[in-house]
Amino acid sequence: MIKVNFLYPNKPGSRFDADYYIGTHMPLAxxxxxxxxxxxxxxxxxxxxxxxxxxxxxxxxxxxxxxxxAFGEAVMPHYQKLQGDIPNYTDIEPVVQISEIRISE
Amino acid sequence: MIKVNFLYPNKPGSRFDADYYIGTHMPLAxxxxxxxxxxxxxxxxxxxxxxxxxxxxxxxxxxxxxxxxAFGEAVMPHYQKLQGDIPNYTDIEPVVQISEIRISE
Numbered sequence: 001m002i003k004v005n006f007l008y009p010n011k012p013g014s015r016f017d018a019d020y021y022i023g024t025h026m027p028l029a030x031x032x033x034x035x036x037x038x039x040x041x042x043x044x045x046x047x048x049x050x051x052x053x054x055x056x057x058x059x060x061x062x063x064x065x066x067x068x069x070a071f072g073e074a075v076m077p078h079y080q081k082l083q084g085d086i087p088n089y090t091d092i093e094p095v096v097q098i099s100e101i102r103i104s105e
Numbered sequence: 106m107i108k109v110n111f112l113y114p115n116k117p118g119s120r121f122d123a124d125y126y127i128g129t130h131m132p133l134a135x136x137x138x139x140x141x142x143x144x145x146x147x148x149x150x151x152x153x154x155x156x157x158x159x160x161x162x163x164x165x166x167x168x169x170x171x172x173x174x175a176f177g178e179a180v181m182p183h184y185q186k187l188q189g190d191i192p193n194y195t196d197i198e199p200v201v202q203i204s205e206i207r208i209s210e
Binding site: 002003005007018022026030039040041042043044045046047048049051055056057059060062068095096097098099100101102103104105 | 107108110112123127131135144145146147148149150151152153154156160161162164165167173200201202203204205206207208209210
């Protein structure tokens with residue numbers, strides 16, 4: 001199984017509308033990426049390791065697929081629509097990571 | 106529920122022993138952090154969004170706890186042991202993020 005992460009680095013002065021991200025963008029992404037999408041989480045940053053320090057990332061989304069190919073096939077028809085929604089909640093360009101899931105408990 | 110991420114940025118010239126990380130360090134962390142640890146995943150980077158580009162992170166670990174307090178109480182007795190194991194697999198200093206889980210499906 002693979003995981004696709006979208007990580008939004010928390011730059012000073014940047015804009016991130018967590019309510020829109022969680023309430024509108026993520027449900028849209030989830031609806032469009034099913035049934036290939038096997039699991040999903042979305043998290044909003046609280047802090048770094050130090051509770052009084054800002055989080056390195058405003059938010060992180062985690063999408064689980066069976067394979068890189070399955071992810072590619074699922075996202076290609078919807079890529080422009082999803083990317084086009086990003087300015088509605090942020091001016092941060094997300095960092096994208098594709099990983100192999102090696103432990104899952 | 107909260108998630109604690111340890112993200113290892115993939116710096117050129119850096120060392121990351123994924124076999125030790127997955128086979129030794131993560132099982133140690135999981136054993137020490139239970140029963141407060143509610144869920145865990147560990148992923149090894151494949152690529153960025155472009156399949157021919159290196160992953161931004163060598164690896165990412167994700168730990169789920171009921172609260173920041175539960176995480177703090179679980180990790181404090183074992184923090185030095187876990188941090189002391191890091192040089193056995195990498196010279197990369199992990200980025201640590203604590204987030205609130207807002208979507209989990």
